[in-house]
Amino acid sequence: MMDIAHLGPAELLTPAFDESLRFFVDVMGMEVEAQQGGSAYLRAWGDYQRHSLKLTASETSGLAVLGLRASSPEALERRVALVEATGLGAGWHDGDVGRGPSYRFRDPDGHAFDLYYETERYSPPEHLRPSLKNQPQRYTGRGCAVKRLDHCNVLAEDVRANRMFATEALGYRLYERIELDDGTEAGAWMSVTIAAHELIYTADAYGARGRLHHLAFWVDTREECLRAADIFLDNDVHIEAAPSKHAIAQGFFLYGYEPGGNRIEVTTGGYLQYDPDPVTVVWTEEERRLGQAWRVKTVETFHTYGTPPVAGT
Amino acid sequence: MMDIAHLGPAELLTPAFDESLRFFVDVMGMEVEAQQGGSAYLRAWGDYQRHSLKLTASETSGLAVLGLRASSPEALERRVALVEATGLGAGWHDGDVGRGPSYRFRDPDGHAFDLYYETERYSPPEHLRPSLKNQPQRYTGRGCAVKRLDHCNVLAEDVRANRMFATEALGYRLYERIELDDGTEAGAWMSVTIAAHELIYTADAYGARGRLHHLAFWVDTREECLRAADIFLDNDVHIEAAPSKHAIAQGFFLYGYEPGGNRIEVTTGGYLQYDPDPVTVVWTEEERRLGQAWRVKTVETFHTYGTPPVAGT
Amino acid sequence: MMDIAHLGPAELLTPAFDESLRFFVDVMGMEVEAQQGGSAYLRAWGDYQRHSLKLTASETSGLAVLGLRASSPEALERRVALVEATGLGAGWHDGDVGRGPSYRFRDPDGHAFDLYYETERYSPPEHLRPSLKNQPQRYTGRGCAVKRLDHCNVLAEDVRANRMFATEALGYRLYERIELDDGTEAGAWMSVTIAAHELIYTADAYGARGRLHHLAFWVDTREECLRAADIFLDNDVHIEAAPSKHAIAQGFFLYGYEPGGNRIEVTTGGYLQYDPDPVTVVWTEEERRLGQAWRVKTVETFHTYGTPPVAGT
Amino acid sequence: MMDIAHLGPAELLTPAFDESLRFFVDVMGMEVEAQQGGSAYLRAWGDYQRHSLKLTASETSGLAVLGLRASSPEALERRVALVEATGLGAGWHDGDVGRGPSYRFRDPDGHAFDLYYETERYSPPEHLRPSLKNQPQRYTGRGCAVKRLDHCNVLAEDVRANRMFATEALGYRLYERIELDDGTEAGAWMSVTIAAHELIYTADAYGARGRLHHLAFWVDTREECLRAADIFLDNDVHIEAAPSKHAIAQGFFLYGYEPGGNRIEVTTGGYLQYDPDPVTVVWTEEERRLGQAWRVKTVETFHTYGTPPVAGT
Incomplete structure (x- = not known):
C-alpha cells in the first residue's frame, strides 16, 4: 500500500x-x-x-x-x-x-x-442506516446522489515543479501528462491507487498561484451523470460542460459552477491502472487540439476559469 | 388515431x-x-x-x-x-x-x-416550472422519479371474455397472449398505441373478480429501474421481483408492494409495435415455464397475489 | 390508427x-x-x-x-x-x-x-433466429447494433409549405416547430404515432431543394448511444456531434457521416406524446441560441451540411 | 503498493x-x-x-x-x-x-x-490500434466486449485456512467474509487493491479440493451486463443467474457456463475500498438467507456447482 x-x-x-x-x-x-x-x-x-x-x-x-x-x-x-x-x-x-x-x-x-x-x-x-451492512449509509437518491469525493484538480503556475513534489515527497504515481511543443508541462494526472486520477495539476492560464480548477464527486454510472445534467438544468446550476468523455484518463464528466463560484464535477468511468510500473502517457499539444474523447471541442472557460477569481480578469 | x-x-x-x-x-x-x-x-x-x-x-x-x-x-x-x-x-x-x-x-x-x-x-x-418547454414539469429527481403512468394489469376470472370486450367495444389491439395446453387464455397484452402493452388481463388464480394485479409507472432507462431497486431496499419497500426482463412484451421490471398492499411496477424498455396489422404472438404453457427473458424463474406470488385480498386465502 | x-x-x-x-x-x-x-x-x-x-x-x-x-x-x-x-x-x-x-x-x-x-x-x-418469439431477429450485438430505422430529417427551402403538405395530405401530426423572429418557420417535428418525431423538415441553409439532413437509427438505451461513439471513434467514422441531448423533442443523439457523406444518427430517448390533441411547442430564435438541452452549443455544420453537396459550397 | x-x-x-x-x-x-x-x-x-x-x-x-x-x-x-x-x-x-x-x-x-x-x-x-493512446487496444465492441479479467473465485474444503494463507503469505487484504452459525468460514473476499474483490474463496459443497467456482471478466457499466445477458441468450449460452446485484461486495453480475463447463461471470459495479485499515464485514448465516442485494433468492447450483465435476455427483 x-x-x-x-x-x-x-x-x-x-x-x-x-x-x-x-x-x-x-x-x-x-x-x-x-x-x-x-x-x-x-x-x-x-x-x-x-x-x-x-x-x-x-x-x-x-x-x-x-x-x-x-x-x-x-x-x-x-x-x-x-x-x-x-x-x-x-x-x-x-x-x-x-x-x-x-x-x-x-x-x-x-x-x-x-x-x-x-x-x-x-x-x-x-x-x-443502510440495508446492506457493507455500505456506510443509506442511499437516499436525493439530487445527483454523489457517492464519494473522487479527485481534486488544482491549478499551478509551474505544473512540473508541483508534480515532482507530489511524486517525490508524497509518493503519488504519475499516469498521464500533457507536454506542450515548447517542453512546458501543462497538466499531470496522478494517483496513489489504481484509480486513474486522484490529484491533478494543470497550468493556471493567468499564472496565478494556489487556485482550484475543480473538485470532483463520484457516481457509479454514466446514466447518473446524464441524470445529474437534468438536475443541474432544472435547478438553474450553470452547466459549463455537458456530459461527455475526456480523452485524458477517459473519465466521463459533467461540469458546473456551485453558487459560490467553484467548479464542481460529477464524474464516473475512466480506467483502473493495474500495471505496477506503467509507462506515463504523454499527450502532445496537437493531440490536445483534437478535443475530448469523442472530438468535442473543449469549452474555452475550461482552460481559464479557476477559483478564487484573479483580480482584473 | x-x-x-x-x-x-x-x-x-x-x-x-x-x-x-x-x-x-x-x-x-x-x-x-x-x-x-x-x-x-x-x-x-x-x-x-x-x-x-x-x-x-x-x-x-x-x-x-x-x-x-x-x-x-x-x-x-x-x-x-x-x-x-x-x-x-x-x-x-x-x-x-x-x-x-x-x-x-x-x-x-x-x-x-x-x-x-x-x-x-x-x-x-x-x-x-421546467427548463425545457416541451416538458410538463420540472424534473425533481426525488426517489424513483417516475415519469408517467404506463400500464395497468388487471386480473380476471375469464381472460378471453374480457380481452374480447376490450378489443371489440374499446378498440384495443392485441399484441401478445398466453394460451395454455387446454386452450384456456391465461393472459392478454393490449394497447391502443405502438407501445407494446397498456392494458393487460391475466388469470386470477383464485377465480375471484375485479381484482388488480399491478399498476406500472414508467422510467426512461433500465438504470433508473436498477436505481429504484436500491431506493425500494433502503425504504423498506417489499421487493417482490428484483429488476429483470420479461419474456412477454420484453418490458424491464421492478415489482414491489406499496404500504396499502397494491403491487406497483417501475417499468421501462419493451418494444414499439409499428406494424399496423401485426400477428399476435401466442405463448404456450411450455414456453412460460422457461421463466422470464433471461430464464429467471418467476416468483410464485406473482402468479397468485392481487388486490384486494381474497377472503380465506 | x-x-x-x-x-x-x-x-x-x-x-x-x-x-x-x-x-x-x-x-x-x-x-x-x-x-x-x-x-x-x-x-x-x-x-x-x-x-x-x-x-x-x-x-x-x-x-x-x-x-x-x-x-x-x-x-x-x-x-x-x-x-x-x-x-x-x-x-x-x-x-x-x-x-x-x-x-x-x-x-x-x-x-x-x-x-x-x-x-x-x-x-x-x-x-x-431469435430466442424470444416476439423479436423478429436474433440480437447479434455487432457494432452499434441499431434496432430499427427511427426517423428521417430532410432539408427544405420552404419548411412551412412542406410541413403543411405533410400534415394535410399525409396526416402527420405536428408536435414541435421553430419560428424565427421574422416569422419564418425553420423546423417542424412531425409524427404519425406517439413517438415524438418521425419526419422532420428543417431549413436548407443554401436554399437548395430535395436534400437530406440525416437518417436516424434507434437503440434502446443512452448507454448504447455512448458505446456507439466509442465504436465510431475506433472505426474512424467522422463524429460531427458527440452524444448529448436535444432540446427539441429531447432525443439523445450521436451524429456521424457514413463513408458516402450522408449524416447518420444513432438515437434514443425523447418522449411519447399521449395527448391526442397536443398544443404544438413553438421554439423562438432566442431559445434556439441556448443550444441543446444541456446548453451544448450546436456545431456549425449541423446547420449547413446536407446531402447531396450543393455545387460551389 | x-x-x-x-x-x-x-x-x-x-x-x-x-x-x-x-x-x-x-x-x-x-x-x-x-x-x-x-x-x-x-x-x-x-x-x-x-x-x-x-x-x-x-x-x-x-x-x-x-x-x-x-x-x-x-x-x-x-x-x-x-x-x-x-x-x-x-x-x-x-x-x-x-x-x-x-x-x-x-x-x-x-x-x-x-x-x-x-x-x-x-x-x-x-x-x-486504438484511437486513444491511453487504451491498450481498439474497442471492437464484439459480443460482450469484456474489458479485462477482474477476479477469480475458487472453491476450498477449508476456507479459513486458505484465506489465512492468502493474507499472510501473499499479503491479500480481507474485506468481507461469511461466518456460519457454527463458526465455519463459508466465504472470504480479498483484494490487493482498492477494488472490493479480486480473489475469493468459498466453501466447496462436496468438500472437494482445488476446484473453480468462477472466473469474472469486467465491463464498465451495468447496461453492458444486461446487454451481455441478451447476447448469452441468443448464443445459447446457459444462463445460471441473470443480471442482478450481490449483497456481498455489491458486484453486479451475470453468470453462465462456457461450453467447457466452467462458470464465467460478466461483472461490474461494487465499491472501492479507500480505507487503509477497514473493519472486515462479516455476514451471518441468517443474513445470507435474505438472498442477493435486492432479495433475489440465489439459484441452488450457485452453491454447489464447480469445475472440474466431482465424481459421482
Missing part, C-alpha cells in the same frame, strides 16, 4: 454560504454531518469517514485545504519527514471534526494540505 | 392512506397536485394531465376505477355507444378533479372504467 | 458503395437481407419488415426515396387520393424487394416518397 | 476446446493473441499485458493455474520467500508466452499459482 491512502476531506470556501450549502445538500445530495464555527461538514452516501467536504463561509471562493489520509501512523511519519525536508512544512495542528493530529504544508504553488492518519469512521443515525 | 388515446388516471384504494401517500411522494417521487374528500391526486413529472393517480383511503386495497381518455368528442360518443350496446354501461357522471363528463362502465369481470374526453392540462406552479 | 403507419424503407445514395456497405454492416450492425441491381437491402435486428434501408451506388449522395407504409388498403387509397389532388403525384409502380404496389410522389421541396401497404414480414434464416 | 499487483493470466481447462474458444472470441469478445501447444492465449481490450486468459484443451474442466504479478523484483523475492517458508512452494519455471520466470506453488487447498514479475506489455497490430 502507498503511504498516502486517499485524499479528503477538502475544505471549500464560498462567498455564498447558504446557497452553496443548499447546492451540496439538495442538488448534489450530500448530508450535513456536522456544523461548527461557520462551516458545514458534508458527506456523500459512500464516504467511510464522517465527511469529505468542509464548506466554509468566506469573502472569496477556492480551496482552503486538502486533507490527505496516510495509510498508517508509520506512513504518516515517513511522509511528514519527507515534506519537512523540502522546507514546505508548516507544522502540526490538532486536526478538525472527525480527524486527529494533522500536519499542515503547502505545495510549491501554495495550496495547503493536511496530512493525518487518525480518523473517525461514520456511524449513521437511525434514519440513514 | 384510435378512439381511445390512453389510460389514466387510475384510482387506487388503500387501507393505509398516510403510508401509501408517503410511498408515492417520497419513494416514487410523485407530486400531490390536489387533495379532496379523502383522496390525494398525484402526478408524475412527465404527465401532461394534472394527475394520473388518485389515491383513496378505504377499508381495503385494489383498483377503484381506471380512466380512459378518448381521442375526440366523436371518439368518445362512438365508444360509449358500443359499450352501451353490450349492456355493461352504468351511465354518465360529472367527472372528477381535472376532467369532465365521464361515462362509467364495468368490464365483464367487474372492473370499473371511466370514459372521458375533456381534461385539464397541467400548469406547473413556479417551483415546478 | 393514422392512415400512415410508419416510414421506411429509406433508399440512400452513396458514391462509395463498398465503404458505405461496410459501415452499415460492421459499424451500425445491420444485416444484408438482399442484394439486387447495384443495391443492398439492409435490416436492423428489430425491423419487422425484411429491410428498412436500401443502399444504392450512385454518383452522389442523398436520399433517393422514402417509403411510407399505410395502415390498410383503404388508408392507402385515401392518402393517394389526397396526394393526387395536390398535383404532386407521379403514379404507381410495382414496388421493390419486399413490398408491393407503390405510389410515387414528391413533396413540394422535391423529395421522393413511395406510399404502399403490401409488405413482406421478415422470416429469419437459422443463424439469425 | 502491495507486493502483489494483480492476478492473471488464468489458465482454464476445457474438454471442448473449439467451442470454448468460439465462446471467448465471439460471445465474450476477446482476441486470440497467441496460439501454442494446444493452448490459445486470449486478451480483453483493456488488458495491458498480452493476454489474461490461457485456454487449454484437456480431458476435464477447471482452473489449471492462476498467475499473480508482483509489483517489483523485490516484491517477488519477498513473496517467494514467504511462500517457501510455508512448505507449499513447488519451485521456479521459465514462465510462459508473455511473461518471464515464474514461481509455482499451491494454496492449502491445492490450487496452483504462478508468481512472476517480468511481463510483456501489449503492442497492438494495425487493425487493433
